[in-house]
Amino acid sequence: MTENKELTKIERELVLQYLIDDNVPLTVTLEQKPEKSDVEMVGEKIPEPEKEKRVPASAVFPVAIPSEQIKVLNQGVILLKNPARTVLPFLGKRVKVQFYFNHLGLYFITEMKECSQGLAIVIPQCIRRIPEIASKTDYDFSGKISYKAANCVVSFDCLPENGYRIFSAPKWSDLPEDCQREAKMLLEKFVQEVKEGRTGSIGNGVQLLSIVRYLTDKPDSVQEPVEGRVKPFYIIFADDKRIVLAGEEGSEMLDPEQTYNLSLYFSLAGNKLLKRTIQTKCSIENIYEPEIRSGRKCVSLRYENLKEEDVRFLYERITGKLLEEEVESTTPQA
Structure with missing residues:
Protein backbone atom coordinates (compact mmCIF):
# COMPACT_ATOMS: atom_id res chain seq x y z
CA MET A 1 0.00 0.00 0.00
CA ILE A 130 -2.97 7.77 7.13
CA PRO A 131 0.09 9.76 6.03
CA GLU A 132 3.30 10.12 7.95
CA ILE A 133 3.76 13.64 9.32
CA ALA A 134 7.29 14.94 8.94
CA SER A 135 8.64 15.90 12.33
CA LYS A 136 11.09 18.67 13.01
CA THR A 137 14.09 17.48 15.02
CA ASP A 138 16.35 20.52 14.95
CA TYR A 139 15.59 21.69 18.49
CA ASP A 140 17.85 23.94 20.57
CA PHE A 141 16.17 22.47 23.64
CA SER A 142 14.68 19.07 24.41
CA GLY A 143 14.41 16.60 27.26
CA LYS A 144 13.92 13.04 28.35
CA ILE A 145 12.03 11.69 31.36
CA SER A 146 12.72 8.20 32.67
CA TYR A 147 12.25 5.78 35.54
CA LYS A 148 13.44 2.31 36.53
CA ALA A 149 11.07 -0.60 35.99
CA ALA A 150 12.12 -4.16 36.89
CA ASN A 151 15.45 -4.71 35.12
CA CYS A 152 15.20 -1.90 32.59
CA VAL A 153 14.92 1.87 32.27
CA VAL A 154 11.76 3.28 30.63
CA SER A 155 12.21 6.67 29.00
CA PHE A 156 10.11 9.13 26.99
CA ASP A 157 11.19 12.01 24.78
CA CYS A 158 10.10 15.52 25.72
CA LEU A 159 9.93 17.97 22.81
CA PRO A 160 9.18 21.71 22.88
CA GLU A 161 5.66 22.48 21.70
CA ASN A 162 5.52 24.95 18.84
CA GLY A 163 4.19 28.43 19.61
CA TYR A 164 4.63 28.31 23.40
CA ARG A 165 6.68 30.70 25.55
CA ILE A 166 8.52 27.89 27.30
CA PHE A 167 11.13 29.95 29.15
CA SER A 168 9.22 33.20 29.52
CA ALA A 169 6.01 34.13 31.27
CA PRO A 170 3.00 33.21 29.10
CA LYS A 171 0.47 35.95 28.39
CA TRP A 172 -3.29 35.84 28.24
CA SER A 173 -3.07 37.26 24.73
CA ASP A 174 -1.30 34.04 23.66
CA LEU A 175 -4.66 32.28 23.86
CA PRO A 176 -6.91 32.50 20.78
CA GLU A 177 -9.88 34.75 21.51
CA ASP A 178 -12.41 32.05 20.71
CA CYS A 179 -11.07 29.73 23.43
CA GLN A 180 -10.54 32.36 26.15
CA ARG A 181 -13.99 31.88 27.68
CA GLU A 182 -13.45 28.16 28.17
CA ALA A 183 -9.87 28.74 29.33
CA LYS A 184 -10.99 31.29 31.92
CA MET A 185 -13.48 28.84 33.41
CA LEU A 186 -10.79 26.15 33.57
CA LEU A 187 -8.28 28.55 35.10
CA GLU A 188 -10.73 29.58 37.82
CA LYS A 189 -11.44 25.91 38.54
CA PHE A 190 -7.73 25.08 38.97
CA VAL A 191 -7.14 28.09 41.23
CA GLN A 192 -10.17 27.22 43.37
CA GLU A 193 -8.89 23.66 43.78
CA VAL A 194 -5.61 25.03 45.14
CA LYS A 195 -7.44 27.34 47.57
CA GLU A 196 -9.46 24.39 48.84
CA GLY A 197 -6.33 22.30 49.31
CA ARG A 198 -7.40 19.69 46.78
CA THR A 199 -4.28 19.99 44.61
CA GLY A 200 -0.57 20.57 45.13
CA SER A 201 1.44 23.78 45.07
CA ILE A 202 1.40 25.96 41.96
CA GLY A 203 3.97 28.60 43.01
CA ASN A 204 3.03 31.91 41.41
CA GLY A 205 0.70 30.02 39.07
CA VAL A 206 1.98 31.59 35.86
CA GLN A 207 2.29 28.14 34.26
CA LEU A 208 -1.50 27.75 34.44
CA LEU A 209 -1.90 30.03 31.42
CA SER A 210 0.08 27.61 29.25
CA ILE A 211 -1.83 24.68 30.75
CA VAL A 212 -5.33 26.02 30.05
CA ARG A 213 -4.23 27.08 26.58
CA TYR A 214 -3.11 23.53 25.75
CA LEU A 215 -6.19 21.90 27.28
CA THR A 216 -8.68 24.14 25.48
CA ASP A 217 -6.97 23.87 22.10
CA LYS A 218 -8.83 21.23 20.12
CA PRO A 219 -6.49 18.38 19.07
CA ASP A 220 -6.25 17.37 15.45
CA SER A 221 -8.12 14.16 14.69
CA VAL A 222 -5.08 12.38 13.27
CA GLN A 223 -4.25 8.85 14.30
CA GLU A 224 -0.74 7.48 14.11
CA PRO A 225 0.06 5.94 10.69
CA VAL A 226 1.44 2.91 12.56
CA GLU A 227 -0.34 1.45 15.59
CA GLY A 228 1.48 1.17 18.91
CA ARG A 229 4.03 3.96 18.63
CA VAL A 230 4.88 5.67 21.90
CA LYS A 231 4.01 9.36 21.68
CA PRO A 232 6.40 11.93 23.15
CA PHE A 233 5.54 14.50 25.76
CA TYR A 234 5.53 18.16 24.76
CA ILE A 235 7.15 20.84 26.90
CA ILE A 236 4.90 23.90 27.23
CA PHE A 237 6.51 25.66 30.21
CA ALA A 238 9.74 25.53 32.23
CA ASP A 239 11.46 27.70 34.79
CA ASP A 240 14.02 27.16 37.56
CA LYS A 241 11.49 25.35 39.81
CA ARG A 242 9.25 23.23 37.59
CA ILE A 243 8.55 21.94 34.12
CA VAL A 244 5.13 21.30 32.54
CA LEU A 245 4.74 18.40 30.12
CA ALA A 246 1.70 18.01 27.88
CA GLY A 247 0.46 14.83 26.27
CA GLU A 248 -2.14 13.77 23.73
CA GLU A 249 -4.27 10.64 23.56
CA GLY A 250 -1.89 7.68 23.64
CA SER A 251 0.91 9.31 25.57
CA GLU A 252 2.12 7.68 28.79
CA MET A 253 0.25 8.41 32.02
CA LEU A 254 2.76 9.38 34.68
CA ASP A 255 2.39 8.03 38.22
CA PRO A 256 1.95 10.67 40.97
CA GLU A 257 3.73 8.34 43.42
CA GLN A 258 6.77 7.86 41.17
CA THR A 259 10.02 9.83 41.26
CA TYR A 260 11.37 10.47 37.77
CA ASN A 261 14.78 11.25 36.32
CA LEU A 262 14.71 14.28 34.05
CA SER A 263 17.39 15.27 31.54
CA LEU A 264 17.24 18.63 29.78
CA TYR A 265 19.43 19.23 26.73
CA PHE A 266 20.37 22.71 25.49
CA SER A 267 22.26 23.76 22.37
CA LEU A 268 23.98 27.01 23.28
CA ALA A 269 23.31 30.07 21.15
CA GLY A 270 25.60 30.62 18.20
CA ASN A 271 26.98 27.08 18.02
CA LYS A 272 24.92 23.88 17.83
CA LEU A 273 28.00 21.86 18.81
CA LEU A 274 28.12 23.54 22.23
CA LYS A 275 25.66 21.73 24.47
CA ARG A 276 24.57 21.86 28.09
CA THR A 277 22.82 19.01 29.90
CA ILE A 278 20.90 19.37 33.14
CA GLN A 279 20.02 16.24 35.10
CA THR A 280 17.70 16.19 38.07
CA LYS A 281 15.05 14.16 39.81
CA CYS A 282 11.47 15.40 39.78
CA SER A 283 8.08 14.52 41.18
CA ILE A 284 4.54 15.32 40.08
CA GLU A 285 2.90 18.40 41.60
CA ASN A 286 -0.38 18.24 39.69
CA ILE A 287 -2.04 16.54 36.74
CA TYR A 288 -4.49 18.66 34.73
CA GLU A 289 -7.20 17.51 32.32
CA PRO A 290 -9.95 19.40 30.45
CA GLU A 291 -13.60 19.39 31.49
CA ILE A 292 -14.59 17.53 28.32
CA ARG A 293 -12.53 14.40 27.75
CA SER A 294 -10.20 14.89 24.78
CA GLY A 295 -7.27 12.68 25.71
CA ARG A 296 -5.15 15.74 26.41
CA LYS A 297 -3.46 16.21 29.77
CA CYS A 298 -0.76 18.34 31.38
CA VAL A 299 1.63 17.28 34.12
CA SER A 300 3.46 19.78 36.32
CA LEU A 301 6.70 18.35 37.75
CA ARG A 302 8.85 20.00 40.40
CA TYR A 303 12.63 19.60 40.41
CA GLU A 304 13.92 17.92 43.56
CA ASN A 305 17.72 18.18 43.57
CA LEU A 306 18.69 20.81 41.02
CA LYS A 307 22.32 21.88 41.35
CA GLU A 308 23.11 25.54 42.05
CA GLU A 309 24.87 25.99 38.72
CA ASP A 310 21.81 24.54 36.93
CA VAL A 311 19.46 26.85 38.85
CA ARG A 312 21.68 29.72 37.76
CA PHE A 313 21.68 28.56 34.13
CA LEU A 314 17.88 28.26 34.02
CA TYR A 315 17.38 31.58 35.77
CA GLU A 316 19.62 33.35 33.26
CA ARG A 317 17.86 31.67 30.34
CA ILE A 318 14.45 32.75 31.65
CA THR A 319 15.27 36.32 32.66
CA GLY A 320 18.37 37.13 30.66
CA LYS A 321 19.81 38.38 33.96
CA LEU A 322 22.34 37.15 36.48
CA LEU A 323 21.13 36.02 39.89
CA GLU A 324 20.94 38.86 42.42
CA GLU A 325 23.90 37.61 44.48
CA GLU A 326 26.05 37.42 41.33
CA VAL A 327 25.18 40.98 40.41
CA GLU A 328 26.19 42.12 43.87
CA SER A 329 29.46 40.20 43.78
CA THR A 330 30.44 41.65 40.40
CA THR A 331 29.48 45.26 41.20
CA PRO A 332 32.54 47.44 42.08
CA GLN A 333 32.42 48.64 45.68
CA ALA A 334 32.64 52.38 46.40
Whole structure:
Protein backbone atom coordinates (compact mmCIF):
# COMPACT_ATOMS: atom_id res chain seq x y z
CA MET A 1 0.00 0.00 0.00
CA THR A 2 1.51 3.31 -1.07
CA GLU A 3 1.65 5.93 1.65
CA ASN A 4 -1.11 8.57 1.56
CA LYS A 5 -2.54 7.05 -1.62
CA GLU A 6 -5.93 5.60 -2.31
CA LEU A 7 -6.00 1.82 -1.91
CA THR A 8 -6.30 -0.25 -5.06
CA LYS A 9 -9.45 -2.24 -5.70
CA ILE A 10 -7.77 -5.45 -4.54
CA GLU A 11 -6.39 -3.76 -1.40
CA ARG A 12 -9.82 -2.34 -0.61
CA GLU A 13 -11.40 -5.81 -0.91
CA LEU A 14 -8.80 -7.21 1.51
CA VAL A 15 -9.52 -4.43 4.00
CA LEU A 16 -13.28 -4.84 3.66
CA GLN A 17 -13.03 -8.59 4.30
CA TYR A 18 -10.81 -7.86 7.30
CA LEU A 19 -13.44 -5.51 8.73
CA ILE A 20 -16.17 -8.11 8.19
CA ASP A 21 -14.21 -10.99 9.73
CA ASP A 22 -12.59 -9.12 12.62
CA ASN A 23 -14.64 -6.29 14.01
CA VAL A 24 -12.07 -3.63 14.83
CA PRO A 25 -12.54 -0.45 16.88
CA LEU A 26 -13.10 2.74 14.92
CA THR A 27 -12.37 6.36 15.65
CA VAL A 28 -14.88 8.86 14.28
CA THR A 29 -14.61 12.62 14.05
CA LEU A 30 -15.97 15.40 11.86
CA GLU A 31 -14.42 15.60 8.40
CA GLN A 32 -13.56 19.26 8.95
CA LYS A 33 -12.70 20.76 12.30
CA PRO A 34 -15.35 23.43 13.03
CA GLU A 35 -14.50 26.99 13.98
CA LYS A 36 -14.68 27.51 17.72
CA SER A 37 -17.40 30.13 17.19
CA ASP A 38 -19.55 27.34 15.72
CA VAL A 39 -19.18 25.08 18.76
CA GLU A 40 -21.80 24.95 21.50
CA MET A 41 -19.96 24.82 24.81
CA VAL A 42 -21.29 22.96 27.85
CA GLY A 43 -23.68 25.15 29.85
CA GLU A 44 -23.84 27.86 27.17
CA LYS A 45 -27.30 29.36 26.72
CA ILE A 46 -28.09 29.77 23.02
CA PRO A 47 -31.37 30.83 21.35
CA GLU A 48 -33.14 27.85 19.75
CA PRO A 49 -32.81 29.00 16.07
CA GLU A 50 -29.07 29.53 16.47
CA LYS A 51 -28.62 26.33 18.48
CA GLU A 52 -29.53 24.22 15.45
CA LYS A 53 -26.53 25.63 13.56
CA ARG A 54 -24.02 24.99 16.34
CA VAL A 55 -21.95 21.84 16.75
CA PRO A 56 -22.03 20.25 20.23
CA ALA A 57 -18.68 20.40 21.99
CA SER A 58 -18.68 16.60 22.23
CA ALA A 59 -18.57 16.38 18.41
CA VAL A 60 -15.31 18.33 18.20
CA PHE A 61 -13.24 15.52 19.68
CA PRO A 62 -12.59 12.12 18.12
CA VAL A 63 -14.88 9.41 19.51
CA ALA A 64 -13.70 5.81 19.83
CA ILE A 65 -16.29 3.13 18.98
CA PRO A 66 -15.44 -0.28 20.49
CA SER A 67 -15.57 -3.40 18.34
CA GLU A 68 -18.47 -4.92 20.28
CA GLN A 69 -20.71 -2.06 19.09
CA ILE A 70 -19.85 -2.66 15.43
CA LYS A 71 -21.23 -5.04 12.83
CA VAL A 72 -19.93 -4.91 9.23
CA LEU A 73 -22.23 -6.23 6.51
CA ASN A 74 -21.07 -7.81 3.25
CA GLN A 75 -22.43 -4.79 1.37
CA GLY A 76 -19.80 -2.59 3.03
CA VAL A 77 -22.13 -1.03 5.58
CA ILE A 78 -21.04 -0.59 9.20
CA LEU A 79 -23.91 -0.81 11.70
CA LEU A 80 -23.43 0.78 15.11
CA LYS A 81 -25.22 -1.18 17.84
CA ASN A 82 -26.24 0.75 20.96
CA PRO A 83 -23.75 3.57 20.32
CA ALA A 84 -22.78 5.92 23.12
CA ARG A 85 -24.41 9.36 23.31
CA THR A 86 -21.12 10.91 22.20
CA VAL A 87 -21.68 9.40 18.74
CA LEU A 88 -25.13 10.93 18.18
CA PRO A 89 -23.90 14.48 17.29
CA PHE A 90 -22.25 12.99 14.16
CA LEU A 91 -25.60 11.87 12.72
CA GLY A 92 -26.23 13.47 9.31
CA LYS A 93 -22.70 14.88 9.09
CA ARG A 94 -19.68 13.98 7.00
CA VAL A 95 -17.21 12.16 9.19
CA LYS A 96 -13.68 10.84 9.03
CA VAL A 97 -13.49 7.19 10.11
CA GLN A 98 -10.07 5.88 11.11
CA PHE A 99 -8.95 2.35 12.01
CA TYR A 100 -5.95 0.02 11.89
CA PHE A 101 -5.40 -2.78 9.38
CA ASN A 102 -2.52 -5.03 10.48
CA HIS A 103 -1.19 -2.09 12.55
CA LEU A 104 -1.32 0.32 9.56
CA GLY A 105 -3.58 3.36 9.91
CA LEU A 106 -6.34 3.77 7.30
CA TYR A 107 -9.23 6.19 6.95
CA PHE A 108 -12.20 7.07 4.77
CA ILE A 109 -14.69 9.95 4.53
CA THR A 110 -18.41 9.21 4.59
CA GLU A 111 -21.71 10.35 6.11
CA MET A 112 -23.22 8.88 9.26
CA LYS A 113 -26.85 7.97 8.58
CA GLU A 114 -29.82 6.59 10.43
CA CYS A 115 -31.42 3.32 9.38
CA SER A 116 -34.00 0.88 10.72
CA GLN A 117 -31.31 -0.91 12.73
CA GLY A 118 -29.78 2.23 14.22
CA LEU A 119 -26.83 4.26 12.95
CA ALA A 120 -24.99 3.26 9.80
CA ILE A 121 -21.73 4.15 8.06
CA VAL A 122 -21.34 3.26 4.39
CA ILE A 123 -17.75 2.41 3.46
CA PRO A 124 -16.97 4.37 0.26
CA GLN A 125 -14.85 3.19 -2.64
CA CYS A 126 -12.01 5.46 -1.57
CA ILE A 127 -9.98 4.29 1.43
CA ARG A 128 -6.65 5.96 2.13
CA ARG A 129 -3.62 5.32 4.27
CA ILE A 130 -2.97 7.77 7.13
CA PRO A 131 0.09 9.76 6.03
CA GLU A 132 3.30 10.12 7.95
CA ILE A 133 3.76 13.64 9.32
CA ALA A 134 7.29 14.94 8.94
CA SER A 135 8.64 15.90 12.33
CA LYS A 136 11.09 18.67 13.01
CA THR A 137 14.09 17.48 15.02
CA ASP A 138 16.35 20.52 14.95
CA TYR A 139 15.59 21.69 18.49
CA ASP A 140 17.85 23.94 20.57
CA PHE A 141 16.17 22.47 23.64
CA SER A 142 14.68 19.07 24.41
CA GLY A 143 14.41 16.60 27.26
CA LYS A 144 13.92 13.04 28.35
CA ILE A 145 12.03 11.69 31.36
CA SER A 146 12.72 8.20 32.67
CA TYR A 147 12.25 5.78 35.54
CA LYS A 148 13.44 2.31 36.53
CA ALA A 149 11.07 -0.60 35.99
CA ALA A 150 12.12 -4.16 36.89
CA ASN A 151 15.45 -4.71 35.12
CA CYS A 152 15.20 -1.90 32.59
CA VAL A 153 14.92 1.87 32.27
CA VAL A 154 11.76 3.28 30.63
CA SER A 155 12.21 6.67 29.00
CA PHE A 156 10.11 9.13 26.99
CA ASP A 157 11.19 12.01 24.78
CA CYS A 158 10.10 15.52 25.72
CA LEU A 159 9.93 17.97 22.81
CA PRO A 160 9.18 21.71 22.88
CA GLU A 161 5.66 22.48 21.70
CA ASN A 162 5.52 24.95 18.84
CA GLY A 163 4.19 28.43 19.61
CA TYR A 164 4.63 28.31 23.40
CA ARG A 165 6.68 30.70 25.55
CA ILE A 166 8.52 27.89 27.30
CA PHE A 167 11.13 29.95 29.15
CA SER A 168 9.22 33.20 29.52
CA ALA A 169 6.01 34.13 31.27
CA PRO A 170 3.00 33.21 29.10
CA LYS A 171 0.47 35.95 28.39
CA TRP A 172 -3.29 35.84 28.24
CA SER A 173 -3.07 37.26 24.73
CA ASP A 174 -1.30 34.04 23.66
CA LEU A 175 -4.66 32.28 23.86
CA PRO A 176 -6.91 32.50 20.78
CA GLU A 177 -9.88 34.75 21.51
CA ASP A 178 -12.41 32.05 20.71
CA CYS A 179 -11.07 29.73 23.43
CA GLN A 180 -10.54 32.36 26.15
CA ARG A 181 -13.99 31.88 27.68
CA GLU A 182 -13.45 28.16 28.17
CA ALA A 183 -9.87 28.74 29.33
CA LYS A 184 -10.99 31.29 31.92
CA MET A 185 -13.48 28.84 33.41
CA LEU A 186 -10.79 26.15 33.57
CA LEU A 187 -8.28 28.55 35.10
CA GLU A 188 -10.73 29.58 37.82
CA LYS A 189 -11.44 25.91 38.54
CA PHE A 190 -7.73 25.08 38.97
CA VAL A 191 -7.14 28.09 41.23
CA GLN A 192 -10.17 27.22 43.37
CA GLU A 193 -8.89 23.66 43.78
CA VAL A 194 -5.61 25.03 45.14
CA LYS A 195 -7.44 27.34 47.57
CA GLU A 196 -9.46 24.39 48.84
CA GLY A 197 -6.33 22.30 49.31
CA ARG A 198 -7.40 19.69 46.78
CA THR A 199 -4.28 19.99 44.61
CA GLY A 200 -0.57 20.57 45.13
CA SER A 201 1.44 23.78 45.07
CA ILE A 202 1.40 25.96 41.96
CA GLY A 203 3.97 28.60 43.01
CA ASN A 204 3.03 31.91 41.41
CA GLY A 205 0.70 30.02 39.07
CA VAL A 206 1.98 31.59 35.86
CA GLN A 207 2.29 28.14 34.26
CA LEU A 208 -1.50 27.75 34.44
CA LEU A 209 -1.90 30.03 31.42
CA SER A 210 0.08 27.61 29.25
CA ILE A 211 -1.83 24.68 30.75
CA VAL A 212 -5.33 26.02 30.05
CA ARG A 213 -4.23 27.08 26.58
CA TYR A 214 -3.11 23.53 25.75
CA LEU A 215 -6.19 21.90 27.28
CA THR A 216 -8.68 24.14 25.48
CA ASP A 217 -6.97 23.87 22.10
CA LYS A 218 -8.83 21.23 20.12
CA PRO A 219 -6.49 18.38 19.07
CA ASP A 220 -6.25 17.37 15.45
CA SER A 221 -8.12 14.16 14.69
CA VAL A 222 -5.08 12.38 13.27
CA GLN A 223 -4.25 8.85 14.30
CA GLU A 224 -0.74 7.48 14.11
CA PRO A 225 0.06 5.94 10.69
CA VAL A 226 1.44 2.91 12.56
CA GLU A 227 -0.34 1.45 15.59
CA GLY A 228 1.48 1.17 18.91
CA ARG A 229 4.03 3.96 18.63
CA VAL A 230 4.88 5.67 21.90
CA LYS A 231 4.01 9.36 21.68
CA PRO A 232 6.40 11.93 23.15
CA PHE A 233 5.54 14.50 25.76
CA TYR A 234 5.53 18.16 24.76
CA ILE A 235 7.15 20.84 26.90
CA ILE A 236 4.90 23.90 27.23
CA PHE A 237 6.51 25.66 30.21
CA ALA A 238 9.74 25.53 32.23
CA ASP A 239 11.46 27.70 34.79
CA ASP A 240 14.02 27.16 37.56
CA LYS A 241 11.49 25.35 39.81
CA ARG A 242 9.25 23.23 37.59
CA ILE A 243 8.55 21.94 34.12
CA VAL A 244 5.13 21.30 32.54
CA LEU A 245 4.74 18.40 30.12
CA ALA A 246 1.70 18.01 27.88
CA GLY A 247 0.46 14.83 26.27
CA GLU A 248 -2.14 13.77 23.73
CA GLU A 249 -4.27 10.64 23.56
CA GLY A 250 -1.89 7.68 23.64
CA SER A 251 0.91 9.31 25.57
CA GLU A 252 2.12 7.68 28.79
CA MET A 253 0.25 8.41 32.02
CA LEU A 254 2.76 9.38 34.68
CA ASP A 255 2.39 8.03 38.22
CA PRO A 256 1.95 10.67 40.97
CA GLU A 257 3.73 8.34 43.42
CA GLN A 258 6.77 7.86 41.17
CA THR A 259 10.02 9.83 41.26
CA TYR A 260 11.37 10.47 37.77
CA ASN A 261 14.78 11.25 36.32
CA LEU A 262 14.71 14.28 34.05
CA SER A 263 17.39 15.27 31.54
CA LEU A 264 17.24 18.63 29.78
CA TYR A 265 19.43 19.23 26.73
CA PHE A 266 20.37 22.71 25.49
CA SER A 267 22.26 23.76 22.37
CA LEU A 268 23.98 27.01 23.28
CA ALA A 269 23.31 30.07 21.15
CA GLY A 270 25.60 30.62 18.20
CA ASN A 271 26.98 27.08 18.02
CA LYS A 272 24.92 23.88 17.83
CA LEU A 273 28.00 21.86 18.81
CA LEU A 274 28.12 23.54 22.23
CA LYS A 275 25.66 21.73 24.47
CA ARG A 276 24.57 21.86 28.09
CA THR A 277 22.82 19.01 29.90
CA ILE A 278 20.90 19.37 33.14
CA GLN A 279 20.02 16.24 35.10
CA THR A 280 17.70 16.19 38.07
CA LYS A 281 15.05 14.16 39.81
CA CYS A 282 11.47 15.40 39.78
CA SER A 283 8.08 14.52 41.18
CA ILE A 284 4.54 15.32 40.08
CA GLU A 285 2.90 18.40 41.60
CA ASN A 286 -0.38 18.24 39.69
CA ILE A 287 -2.04 16.54 36.74
CA TYR A 288 -4.49 18.66 34.73
CA GLU A 289 -7.20 17.51 32.32
CA PRO A 290 -9.95 19.40 30.45
CA GLU A 291 -13.60 19.39 31.49
CA ILE A 292 -14.59 17.53 28.32
CA ARG A 293 -12.53 14.40 27.75
CA SER A 294 -10.20 14.89 24.78
CA GLY A 295 -7.27 12.68 25.71
CA ARG A 296 -5.15 15.74 26.41
CA LYS A 297 -3.46 16.21 29.77
CA CYS A 298 -0.76 18.34 31.38
CA VAL A 299 1.63 17.28 34.12
CA SER A 300 3.46 19.78 36.32
CA LEU A 301 6.70 18.35 37.75
CA ARG A 302 8.85 20.00 40.40
CA TYR A 303 12.63 19.60 40.41
CA GLU A 304 13.92 17.92 43.56
CA ASN A 305 17.72 18.18 43.57
CA LEU A 306 18.69 20.81 41.02
CA LYS A 307 22.32 21.88 41.35
CA GLU A 308 23.11 25.54 42.05
CA GLU A 309 24.87 25.99 38.72
CA ASP A 310 21.81 24.54 36.93
CA VAL A 311 19.46 26.85 38.85
CA ARG A 312 21.68 29.72 37.76
CA PHE A 313 21.68 28.56 34.13
CA LEU A 314 17.88 28.26 34.02
CA TYR A 315 17.38 31.58 35.77
CA GLU A 316 19.62 33.35 33.26
CA ARG A 317 17.86 31.67 30.34
CA ILE A 318 14.45 32.75 31.65
CA THR A 319 15.27 36.32 32.66
CA GLY A 320 18.37 37.13 30.66
CA LYS A 321 19.81 38.38 33.96
CA LEU A 322 22.34 37.15 36.48
CA LEU A 323 21.13 36.02 39.89
CA GLU A 324 20.94 38.86 42.42
CA GLU A 325 23.90 37.61 44.48
CA GLU A 326 26.05 37.42 41.33
CA VAL A 327 25.18 40.98 40.41
CA GLU A 328 26.19 42.12 43.87
CA SER A 329 29.46 40.20 43.78
CA THR A 330 30.44 41.65 40.40
CA THR A 331 29.48 45.26 41.20
CA PRO A 332 32.54 47.44 42.08
CA GLN A 333 32.42 48.64 45.68
CA ALA A 334 32.64 52.38 46.40
